[in-house]
Amino acid sequence: MTDYPKPPFPQQAQPVPGSQRKMEPYPDCGEQSYVGSGRLSGKIALITGADSGIGRAVAIAFAREGADVAVAYLNEHEDAQETARWVEQAGRQCLLLPGDIAEKAHCQALVDKTVERFGRIDVLVNNAAFQMTHENFEDIPDDEWVMTFDVNITAIFRLCQAAIKHMRPGSSIINTSSVNSDMPKPTLLAYATTKGAIANFTGGLAQMLGPKEIRVNSVAPGPIWTPLIVSTMPEEEVQNFGGNTPLGRPGQPVEVAPIYVLLASDQASYITGQRYGVTGGKPML
């Protein structure tokens, strides 16, 4: 299928963190289309931000590939229950874990609860993030800058540190970076800075964990139609979202999920330390 929605999109501002249920058009997370083939059979995955958007698409794909999934999210309970419904419909187990990953203790609790339920972690997907638009540098609040780093990069450090104790050789960590990691959008200054940090952290950690045979990669999406966008971007940008890519449209979450499946799978056994773009044609060279 290639007839995914193109701009213009209707007006639809939402408060942070946004609700997928209220989006028009409804983001496609592969609910009706993703077909699995046992590529993650028996694996245990912890995915942050898996209530909606890219994280939900990854959760659905992982479940249909045979993985049980722990779904971490902030507070969007209805979106999270929808993800759980699809995971369970695939015949897999789903553990819902709400809470704020800016808190150190919560990062540890996410790993503890996942291990308590499933016994280990084979795949950690660090995908949750915060961003906010500011036209002027002077307008960025100090506490928002710090919070953006806490959620987007410090939580990844903490989750990786807690999780690797429960990971066997062959396990995989996948961090969601962004096209902003080397093409920073100035109005997303703090966010873009953390996305550069995530790509860099990924390269360094992959080298540290190589001897343990734990692989670490990042995915760098371009514009993807998710609640993050409608809850943090100016109306005009939302209406034209993705229109400036070579494909002339935003990606749908389902179009990003397959690279996560590959990176989580045993087929990717020699792939580590890399960043993979899914940008609709914006070059990342």
Ligand code: NAD
């Ligand atoms: P999304 O809003 O569906 O997912 C982000 C999730 O992060 C939210 O559902 C929320 O539950 C979670 N989250 C936010 N703050 C949190 C906190 N303090 N504690 C715990 N969880 C928290 O949006 P998405 O676009 O699917 O985002 C997923 C990832 O993709 C993010 O890392 C984002 O930066 C990245 N990304 C998105 C785009 C895009 O255009 N949508 C582009 C590049 C990168």
Ligand code: MG
């Ligand atoms: Mg959400």
